[in-house]
Amino acid sequence: MxxxxxxxxxxxxxxxxxxxxxxxxxxxxxxxxxxxxxxxxxxxxxxxxxxxxxxxxxxxxxxxxxxxxxxxxxxxxxxxxxxxxxxxHWGTTALVATFVARFASEELREEVLPGVLSGEIRLCLGYTEPEGGSDVATCKTKAVRDDDGSAWTVNGAKMFTSNAHNSRYVFLLTNTDPGGPKHRNLTLFLVPLATAGIEIQGIRTVDGDRTNIVYYSDVRVDDRCRIGEVNGGWTVMRAALQAEHGVAEVDSAGLQRLATMTEQALLTAEALDAVAAVAAAPDAGGRRRIEDASVAYRLGRSAARLEAALSTPGMFGRVAIAATMREIAPDMMDVLGAAAALPVETEGAAADGAAEYVFRLAGPTGIYGGTLEVFRNMIAQQVLGLPRPVYSPPR
Ligand SMILES: Cc1cc2nc3c(=O)[nH]c(=O)nc-3n(C[C@H](O)[C@H](O)[C@H](O)COP(=O)(O)OP(=O)(O)OC[C@H]3O[C@@H](n4cnc5c(N)ncnc54)[C@H](O)[C@@H]3O)c2cc1C
Structure with a gap:
């Protein structure tokens, strides 16, 4: 390094x-x-x-x-x-655009990519379903092809389709052979969200984020919206998941690309600075919290951990950032005391609610785009060469 x-x-x-x-x-x-x-x-x-x-x-x-x-x-x-x-959400649009550029027909590329780069067209990801997200291959949203092969009918529901309400298309994972072998029955489409039969309902997460559940009822999709081969969605998905997980994000010139979620880590760093400023300032009785050795230790450890996470690239950084946020957010709350629980712009909020927000943000940061457990398994298998985990009890 x-x-x-x-x-x-x-x-x-x-x-x-x-x-x-x-x-x-x-x-x-x-x-x-x-x-x-x-x-x-x-x-x-x-x-x-x-x-x-x-x-x-x-x-x-x-x-x-x-x-x-x-x-x-x-x-x-x-x-x-x-x-x-x-x-x-630009990350999602940019990711899907990469797969449109690589796998879509020329006609679809021309229809979509210029608008993506001008900002007018946004793209969202429709992988996760109400019954599960980590194992995307268990997809139950069905796409059935017309006899003449020119169009498909889609039925199902997708959970957490973030930014769908501001997007023109969804990159939709469907099952096109429910009786077929896992991983060889998936097909991807770039579906216009204005199509009849699509209903978008908003959901707010614990950190205040707006995401969506999207229902698909007899949605008609033209075959030209297909991305990749029929039942060949896993090939596209694998490339897409690798890019989303930061595996492909290495550049030359000695500067590695920052890990995804660096923005969340920067917000955490700002919050930590705000907490340290409060701890260093004398209270009404002239006492400074930082003089308590346990406060100084917890702040120092948090700063060191965050710096290490921010300096860690790729999917290792993705894990380090989310894990660090989850571990240091409670320390920041403790150092500030009860007033830390008040949110930003609330009278009496400690450090203007900075720690409170990071505390709520830390949970989802370790979930979206893949959970920490799933990433740790990927590092174990893909980087360390360890075998697949076995979850069944020992015999
Ligand atoms: C704010 C937010 C935005 C999101 N945006 C999008 C989006 O735009 N598009 C989209 O498609 N999805 C999106 N997601 C979904 C996200 O990708 C999934 O939540 C995530 O992949 C986990 O899936 P799940 O929630 O169904 O949990 P599950 O897969 O049901 O997992 C439940 C628990 O089991 C653990 N687990 C599961 N499998 C394994 C395993 N093999 N080994 C060890 N532990 C395991 C998980 O770590 C977790 O703790 C978003 C989620 C959130 C919270």
């Missing part, structure tokens, strides 16, 4: 200045307040502005094809997080 400081070139310094000014103008207090109220993690005005300024295209495009350089990408990822930009 190389911890040396990177000197920014004049060009990179200019890029940083422009980006900061842009985000400062777009991500206003009003945008942040609205995002907190709605839990959408999305703001159409900001998203379209990012598209119009070319940032979405530069982020999605590989460096060799004119996208961000490795240093620009690092600046971009850090600044977008620091500005509290409501845009977690």
């Amino acid at each position: 190389d911890f040396s400081r990177l000197e920014l070139s004049e060009q990179d310094q200019a890029f940083l200045g422009e980006l900061r000014a842009f985000l400062g103008a777009q991500v206003t207090d009003e945008v942040i307040r609205r995002d907190r109220e709605t839990g959408e993690n999305f703001d159409e005005g900001v998203h379209l502005a990012l598209g119009a300024a070319g940032y979405l295209a530069a982020d999605w495009t590989a460096e060799a094809d004119g996208g961000f350089t490795a240093v620009q990408r690092r600046i971009w990822e850090l600044e977008i997080g620091r500005a509290h930009t409501p845009w977690f």
